[in-house]
Amino acid sequence: MKKTDLIRYLDEIGDEVNQVNLEIWNRPELSGEEAKSADLYRKVLSKHGFLIREVGPEMPHAFIGEYGSGSPVIAVLAEYDALPGLSQAVDTKPNPVAKHGPGHGCGHNLLGAAALGAALAVKKYLADTGKQGTIRFYGCPEEEFLIGKVKMIKAGAFEGCDLALSWHPMNVNAALESAYLANNSIKFKFHGISAHAAQSPESGRSALDAVELMNVGANYLREHVIDDARIHYTITNAGGSPNIIPEEAESWYYIRAPHRRDVESITARLLKIAEGAALMTETRVEHTVLGGCYHLLPNSVLHELTYKNMTEIDPPSYTEQELEFARALQESLDPELVEGEIQKFIALDEEKPCIHQGVLDPQQAKSVIVSGSSDSGDVSWIMPMNLFLTAAWPLGVPAHSWQATAASGSSLGTKGMHYAAQILTGIAYDLLNDPALVAAAQAEFKDRTKNAKYVSPLSD
Numbered sequence: 210m211k212k213t214d215l216i217r218y219l220d221e222i223g224d225e226v227n228q229v230n231l232e233i234w235n236r237p238e239l240s241g242e243e244a245k246s247a248d249l250y251r252k253v254l255s256k257h258g259f260l261i262r263e264v265g266p267e268m269p270h271a272f273i274g275e276y277g278s279g280s281p282v283i284a285v286l287a288e289y290d291a292l293p294g295l296s297q298a299v300d301t302k303p304n305p306v307a308k309h310g311p312g313h314g315c316g317h318n319l320l321g322a323a324a325l326g327a328a329l330a331v332k333k334y335l336a337d338t339g340k341q342g343t344i345r346f347y348g349c350p351e352e353e354f355l356i357g358k359v360k361m362i363k364a365g366a367f368e369g370c371d372l373a374l375s376w377h378p379m380n381v382n383a384a385l386e387s388a389y390l391a392n393n394s395i396k397f398k399f400h401g402i403s404a405h406a407a408q409s410p411e412s413g414r415s416a417l418d419a420v421e422l423m424n425v426g427a428n429y430l431r432e433h434v435i436d437d438a439r440i441h442y443t444i445t446n447a448g449g450s451p452n453i454i455p456e457e458a459e460s461w462y463y464i465r466a467p468h469r470r471d472v473e474s475i476t477a478r479l480l481k482i483a484e485g486a487a488l489m490t491e492t493r494v495e496h497t498v499l500g501g502c503y504h505l506l507p508n509s510v511l512h513e514l515t516y517k518n519m520t521e522i523d524p525p526s527y528t529e530q531e532l533e534f535a536r537a538l539q540e541s542l543d544p545e546l547v548e549g550e551i552q553k554f555i556a557l558d559e560e561k562p563c564i565h566q567g568v569l570d571p572q573q574a575k576s577v578i579v580s581g582s583s584d585s586g587d588v589s590w591i592m593p594m595n596l597f598l599t600a601a602w603p604l605g606v607p608a609h610s611w612q613a614t615a616a617s618g619s620s621l622g623t624k625g626m627h628y629a630a631q632i633l634t635g636i637a638y639d640l641l642n643d644p645a646l647v648a649a650a651q652a653e654f655k656d657r658t659k660n661a662k663y664v665s666p667l668s669d
């Protein structure tokens with residue numbers, strides 16, 4: 210059985226996989242609430258002979274679907290959570306299906322379904338050839354909270370895997386060697402003394418003053434951290450009525466940087482700022498780490514293998530109607546932003562494309578910056594992992610936008626997903642047939658983590 214036979218099999222099961230994709234797009238579930246999406250995957254995988262294992266009662270929407278025996282044990286990562294407020298029909302203008310409802314603005318409907326397609330194809334290969342090897346479909350909830358895989362790692366769900374395969378829907382076809390900012394998510398709660406704000410202000414100590422002074426301190430800190438760091442906050446409790454000095458107030462911070470160690474050192478300084486604000490206002494502060502995650506650890510063996518498969522397998526082509534839809538979605542964006550995005554990797558003399566066709570070469574791919582965070586980063590720190598993007602959205606469409614929701618539910622999304630499933634399958638095929646590749650990826654991983662072991666961002 211050749212790789213091309215397996216790629217052809219993906220066409221055969223294309224409708225079944227796409228049905229799952231569209232069902233999940235049509236019924237978006239937020240992080241932590243992905244009961245129906247997870248159940249749908251469990252059902253389809255069981256039907257195809259996968260053994261379903263649960264991660265634990267504290268994570269009811271996380272599970273593993275496994276087929277095969279022996280090594281290599283290949284994990285393919287699936288996500289299926291949606292985003293609040295991004296409900297949108299397959300339309301070229303804002304048109305929510307449910308007003309303020311959730312929507313798949315990050316394309317996780319595609320992300321999970323491509324993983325399903327690949328898992329089913331690899332299963333077919335293992336079943337038909339009797340080859341040794343195991344494929345594991347990882348149903349990972351709560352990615353948008355940046356916590357699902359971190360908790361799954363802590364629960365031991367990834368034990369026994371040799372390597373992991375991952376991808377994300379985006380607006381270009383590219384294999385990435387570095388991506389994702391490491392992140393900490395922390396809430397700061399200040400406790401003061403309430404008093405009548407006019408009658409006896411001298412007897413009160415404002416928790417809100419402390420929150421505001423901490424924000425001032427954090428804003429001064431910005432000048433003294435690395436350029437690529439990001440610090441953002443909201444005030445989640447600012448007290449109640451103006452005539453009552455707030456006894457309690459709370460802020461919520463994200464601290465991000467390209468390397469986990471920078472996130473940790475900036476966090477340590479931010480904790481001092483919180484203490485300083487408490488000292489200034491004679492209040493008390495406590496902080497809770499809600500979550501945190503790692504940046505992607507590169508693995509050049511898997512990166513090269515991914516790029517090779519992306520160029521071996523033909524990227525999708527589009528109908529006139531699809532190109533028209535892509536162009537209309539692109540035109541709904543700020544033209545300067547779109548132009549800026551395109552110019553990063555498309556030569557100026559080429560006609561401005563509305564959807565990326567072809568594959569960025571490794572040099573061009575370096576200009577694709579994925580500056581969000583993902584809990585997939587953590588998986589790359591416990592085993593070798595790849596990452597690639599496919600064009601599921603028109604060029605210039607950013608993640609977490611209504612345009613991304615629209616494209617993710619359209620045939621553009623389906624085509625990007627199908628291409629991703631083919632690439633994942635191709636990589637798995639190569640790994641199953643070449644033990645030296647698995648060994649090389651693992652040796653590189655071992656070397657890269659020699660002096661930098663994974664420590665869970667979550668405390669016990």
Ligand SMILES: [Zn+2]
Nearest residue numbers: 315316317377
């Ligand atoms: Zn995402």
